[in-house]
Amino acid sequence: MTVFILVAGAFTGPHVWRDTAARLTAEGAEVHTVALTGLGRPPADGGAAVDLETHVADVLAVIDAAAEPGGEIVLVGHDYGIHPVLGAADRRARSIARIVYLDSGLPQNGVPALAAVPDQLLREEAAERATASGDGVMGGELPPPARDEWHRWGSTEGLSEAAIDGLTALAAPQPLGTLLQPLRLTGAVAEVPATGVLCTANGPGVEMLQIMVDVGTPALAALADARVTFFELPTGHWPMLSCPETLAGALTEAASGGGHLLTPVDAGRTPAHLRPFLLDVPERPRERTGNTDLYLPDGPGPHPAVVFVHGGPVPAEARPTPRDWPTLTGYARQVAGEGVVGVTLDHRLHAVTDYERAAADVADAVDRVRADPRVDADRVALWFFSGGGPITAEWLTDPPAWLRCVAANYPILAPLPGWGLTGSRFHPVRALSRAGDLPVVLVRAGRESAEIAATVEEFVAEAARCGANLEIIDVREGRHGFETLAPADGAREAVHRAVGAVLARLKG
The missing domain is CATH 3.40.50.1820 (Alpha/Beta hydrolase fold, catalytic domain)
Structure with a gap:
């Protein structure tokens, strides 16, 4: 049985996966949506600061509870969610069958999630709101976007007015420690097969990604590995709300190793x-x-x-x-x-x-x-x-x-x-x-x-x-x-x- 563990992005929680999870379950998969501390559930010890390690621990707990003989775990990280997904997968690499990057960046060791936020004004606001405790843990929160500000975090293409209303009503402040604490990886996660689901109304599609690989963008060279596949969705940054059934189909195919492969630069062809x-x-x-x-x-x-x-x-x-x-x-x-x-x-x-x-x-x-x-x-x-x-x-x-x-x-x-x-x-x-x-x-x-x-x-x-x-x-x-x-x-x-x-x- 395929076991999907779904981790939502900034300001959101398990609720965004409702329709996608229902479709995956109907197709026979086991599905877990992770409630990240401070976003889907309160901190276990009251007012303690929440950082990226807290969220990595949240994902690890779900992995450990879901792991069983014969089950293939597919970790799905949307947006910010890819950071705790990678942190957890790096420590349980042998338990993970595949990682799915759902319209997310490519986090690197030692780099905080805030570095991936494209809007400079948002980065500056987050840095200004951060407070450091005596042990160096960053505290504070970044308020969720107002209803007409979600586009600063990604394209809202495909979202109905009702979906944007729901996204806004259920949004939670993002603990700043989760954005400011650097991701720590040993390198073990690099051996786990991966799939990128590209939302083409919010970023490049497969063809453009191939061009970027051909040009020689160093950070993208690994994407032409035979263990890395890609899917395109013609929608904005929140496909679990704009096209949940299509997303579920892509995740199901990804779990079986399907998807488009990029061609390495040195594959005997002229870019x-x-x-x-x-x-x-x-x-x-x-x-x-x-x-x-x-x-x-x-x-x-x-x-x-x-x-x-x-x-x-x-x-x-x-x-x-x-x-x-x-x-x-x-x-x-x-x-x-x-x-x-x-x-x-x-x-x-x-x-x-x-x-x-x-x-x-x-x-x-x-x-x-x-x-x-x-x-x-x-x-x-x-x-x-x-x-x-x-x-x-x-x-x-x-x-x-x-x-x-x-x-x-x-x-x-x-x-x-x-x-x-x-x-x-x-x-x-x-x-x-x-x-x-x-x-x-x-x-x-x-x-x-x-x-x-x-x-x-x-x-x-x-x-x-x-x-x-x-x-x-x-x-x-x-x-x-x-x-x-x-x-x-x-x-x-x-x-x-x-x-x-x-x-x-x-x-x-």
């Missing part, structure tokens, strides 16, 4: 982002200075220029660096062949917290390009890709006269729910109304991931509302990064149209 550009573009002279490459057209100039801005986050260790990726070099050679300087650069978007310095890197590169005597400083376009999209907000807000066009391919055009950047200035949807008549060319992938497509739809709606000068080029069968994938129908034509649209703004 998608390093495959050849879909157009056969002749080589062009290239000059490299610092973090910037110039692909030069024929003639002395001055020529218009297009600066191509890569996406991310891209780990600092990635090789080759983005300015040498075939998509960027392909576009740069393409425009150089048509009389325009193509510019590629490396910027320091290594994490979603790096947009400030990445934007500064782009601005510095643009200044250097405009100062080059071979460049017409009054005719420059900026072309952004993927995770570089939020940087467009810097240029949509009061654009300079020399900026003739902004283009974006399969971009992220608003901070994603899990990023904690909702209030930041890197929000192109909010900036668009200040763009005036600046031409914007949007290359939209028809098979985009749900989380990114939602930001594009929001951007297009805002363009219609404020009368922005937006041209949309659709690649209906195109996926994220379509230029180096198997060419989709119409992809080559779309690239030609996009290049033509941008160059028309520069040369017109």
Whole structure:
């Protein structure tokens, strides 16, 4: 018999699992929902401070009570719940058949749960509320979110009004010691098979995760292990409330080892982002200075220029660096062949917290390009890709006269729910109304991931509302990064149209 032990996330308790647990039980599984101290039940010794070790002990007690010959224990941790799950599994590794990461992060040894909270303001609030006792145990509580604040902790996509009401009414304060005490692991838990259940309205799906593994994100390399599988749910951060039966089905399949496998980087294949550009573009002279490459057209100039801005986050260790990726070099050679300087650069978007310095890197590169005597400083376009999209907000807000066009391919055009950047200035949807008549060319992938497509739809709606000068080029069968994938129908034509649209703004 499969034994599921379900551990809820911050502010919540066993009640959130009601419908999912009922479905699993109906399918013949044994189900235990863990009441974490301070969330589902009061502390055993009155007013003692509650920390992560307290919650690890809560999970251990359920494991020990449920363990019996022939039973396969599947530990499921949602959100914060993955921290006590891993702490307990590390001490009972031989008793656990599988760990399920339900829309959670990848906690590491020595790192507290608070580090995984994306919203900086929430992290600061938690730190300010914490109090230390004489023995160093952190006390205090973080109040649960107000009804309209749950989105700061994850996407509420798929939740009914009644579900949000219930989530709010039954929420409990989170003991701060559970967020501030570092997780301690011996490494034993690394031998336990694992499954990630990805809620695609709140974070990346399998395809995007594969891209991140391919790029070389060190923390994700282990996800391509044959013992690690994945499922996608097209919903927000609380699938046990938005689609409990679908979640139960995924957990049942996970328990039997089902799910999607990622492909290791060294599996004898070329990662998608390093495959050849879909157009056969002749080589062009290239000059490299610092973090910037110039692909030069024929003639002395001055020529218009297009600066191509890569996406991310891209780990600092990635090789080759983005300015040498075939998509960027392909576009740069393409425009150089048509009389325009193509510019590629490396910027320091290594994490979603790096947009400030990445934007500064782009601005510095643009200044250097405009100062080059071979460049017409009054005719420059900026072309952004993927995770570089939020940087467009810097240029949509009061654009300079020399900026003739902004283009974006399969971009992220608003901070994603899990990023904690909702209030930041890197929000192109909010900036668009200040763009005036600046031409914007949007290359939209028809098979985009749900989380990114939602930001594009929001951007297009805002363009219609404020009368922005937006041209949309659709690649209906195109996926994220379509230029180096198997060419989709119409992809080559779309690239030609996009290049033509941008160059028309520069040369017109």
